[in-house]
Amino acid sequence: EVKLVESGGGLVKAGGSLRLSCAASQFTVGSYDMSWVRQAPGKGLEWVASISSSGRFIYYADSVRGRFTISRDIAKNSLDLEMVSLRAGDTGRYYCAREGEHQLFDYWGQGTLVTVSS
């Protein structure tokens, strides 16, 4: 069974940094495009960043570009999200998601909570 398990969330002050990680099992992250999607408390889903299966193509939402960096570790079969210059508006649950064929998310992790205090 495909499984995604996020970690690394926590409480951080505005301006601080965090690194999220997502451990994948039963598939290889190098074979799929992968994304991070976040959800502010009581709000909807917001796409954050994507990395192609080859690692060559990386995309960011305007709201995080220049502050967040998505990467993957093939050896660890994991997906990472480095977040710097965090703002209160970055608070939320961050989900790791596998992209299926034709731009959709077929598997999601349970998410990790990031809280940025001002």
Next chain:
Amino acid sequence: SYVLTQPPSVSVAPGETARIACGGDNIASHSVQWYQQKPGQAPVLVIYYDLDRPSGIPERFSGSNSGNTATLTINRVEAGDEADYYCQVWHISDHYVFGPGTKVTVL
């Protein structure tokens, strides 16, 4: 940027049919996905490519897409269908775009 609209809430009695609209400019030219999210849980894909169901999703869930509106239909609604539902498309300028979500309440 491409914007999707959804009604904030839909209420339906058990056994009845719930229809959730997702509006977008010429949305019929996009492939639409629908995700179900129950409280405290991760989203789950329930409809992809406008009308296909992943394995394990009941046949009661169906989708359509025409003109400026895509629709998720839930037939014979059950208490367990109570959740937030999000539509999603991929757009060349925005990449993944989600609708604001619709809360389905089973009366």
